[in-house]
Amino acid sequence: MSRIHDAVIVGGGYAGVVAANRLSTSPALTVTLVNPRPSFVERIRLHQRATGSYDATVPYREVLAPSVRLIVDTVTRIVADSSRLELASGVELHFDRLVYAVGSHAATPEVPGAAEHAIALSTLEQSDDLRHRLESLPAGAPLTVVGAGSTGIEVAAELAEQGHPVTLLAGGGLGPSLHPSTRRTIARQFERLGARVLSGPGARAVAVQADRVQLADGRELSSARTVWTAGFTVPDLARRSGLTTDASGRLVTDEALTSVDDDRIVAAGDCAAPSGRPYRMCCASAQPLGALAAETVLLRVAGDAPRGRSLALPGQCLSLGRRAGVMQLARRDDTSLRTHVGGRPGALIKEGITAGTLVGLRTMARRPGLIPAMKLLQDPRRAALLAAPGAPASGSVAGSPVGDVTGLTD
Template sequence: MNAYENTEVVVIGGGYAGVMAANRLTRRGDVTVTLVNPRADFVHRVRLHQLVGGSDAAVIAYRDVLAEGVRLTVDTVAHIDAGARTLALASGATLAYDYLVYAVGSAAADPTVPGAARYAYPIATLEDAQRLRPALDAAPSTAAVTVVGAGPTGIETAAELAEQGRAVTLVCGGVLGPYLHARGRRTVAARLARLGVTVVDGPGTKVTAVTQDTVHLADGRELPSSLTVWTVGFAVPDLAVRSGLTTDALGRLLTDETLTSVDDAHIVAAGDSAAPSGLPLRMSCQAAMPMGARAADTVLARMADVQPETLNQPFAAQCISLGRNGGIFQFADRLDTAVWFNINGSLGAKLKETVCKVIPKHLADEAAKPGSYSMHLKSGDTARRRRLEAARTQPQTTADQAA
């Protein structure tokens, strides 16, 4: 590409991955970067349970995390025309691009359990949390609150509400904290017990129905619930599917290891909505920001007519807040499998809070000095390469071939 030509790059999605990518792309003066996002503010998603609990707004002004040179368009992309390199916006406007960064994120999966969509409150997005907050305020402090789902979101929400004196039941549908090592799980269970949370786990604890005042379990139990919070499962927007791009079974954009779409070298993906080599990373800000940086680097490499680097994404830990005064920092190996060692209690809470503060700082630092972020440039992720090699050597099943 001629060095004097301006290049239009559009980033769809203003979350952790999208903002990191947009900021990093401003390192070249001949690039115009437009960020399309349905909200006028940045959602600090890892604090949404705090919004529900009333200890944080979970919102940051874009001026505090987004580079000045990035154009913010508050709108929603309705369709991608990859052939014409244009985007149709919900407002009726059209945007043209030379390169596209697809970072649309994720939201709560539509619940299939009878009554859940009508009577339960999801908490995966800002709007979800904002609907739940007044419902909690209107409920008596003694009202039974049931949190369904015992992943990080469910655990954090249950702990946050119990710390305020709410009568909380956490329904696991199986195991408490599936990601956690057994030692870490015992720590979390003990903390929840001290907060007064009733943990319902083990066989038969999957939810089969939700009514206005009851949660029904597979083993026949009926739990009274004045307010039910639903934290089970995440889904990605179907924009890529509707636009005719190749996706995995869940609708994540299928890419190679440089995060480039398998359909079009002018489209890259990052964050929860990306499926590199069909092996998507764990949905987390820990993955989203390095992927955003890698996606930007891929675009910049293609502009310079050089081969982009491949994904390098080791994981180290998962941190979960257990109210404002407790938490757990669960360490993991390079396969992202939890190990015996964790830091918990008040120090665990401090570490989680530090992480929550560092996340927007990383974005702000990249905005101030594009190209300075380097977490995606650390030592190679040999574990992922081993998984890729194993996947490529295994014979395809009928289901694989059908997908």
């Protein structure tokens, strides 16, 4: 009789859930998912939870196949040479195969006062903290959102639509990964909402106090609450465990998502750096990467060699409050095109994609065999860069800097 292998997934976000469900189809595996929270968090909805328009949590029993065991705990160390995980509770967990899917979170701001006085928005707890702080504000109290990537754009629009006076600081530009025509559409929507957008180097925050933000050009903004969305990073679990990571702490893998240190360990989602070149942090990449990571595990357990595939991202969508949005189309290498859909149609597309993501996860939980082996489209630019002699070992292939996360999307 064939030996049963213990497969453990560390992290229960979009990538981890897809990987767990896909692995549950194999009779050769027992599948365990370890996550710090008992519920699945829809990170792409956290800006709505912060403003009270959506709950953004779902019981894991709705999105995990019944055979997947859930352990609510935190992995503090991966001890690869002895095939075990150390958990915060003191328990040790054995693994034969490991899927590293710890996701990402807001980076600790280096600007003076930001860590003490600003509120990040990348976890459930941060979202609840922001909501509670907003509830205690008097009417008309000014708010500042620092960072104008997709996270900043979405939360600023959500707050402005609810009637808060909002200033969005776009020191690096409004939606820098988007096409200029899409940026103009977003700017017009902020005008309709009565929100102020300050752009350019002078609009960078250089200090944050409890009631104000100081800008690089010397201006001071009154700010009853400051939301910090300028930069995401990944947990340092892989680095602390002695595994090879890139400069941002992502686990370095080959194109089949296998760790360069140990072929029993694969990575998926925001925390993976295939060939040292991570994909954009987003739900659109997390789910297929989760499926690809699972496929690599299944092939290795069956004694077959996995084949690396590249992921093509066709675009991204953003909400601009509840009544407007944008759907930005892109080339297969994730370079933004002029073509986009804005306004109410953009909002409907965004909501359809967001709602459809949860429907898809629930469907996978009931019928995990439906998850395809992910015949991922080849990204020609990525293939060319990986083949280029002397190519740098880190950075984004798709034109966005590694630190420029494009929304709460994994």
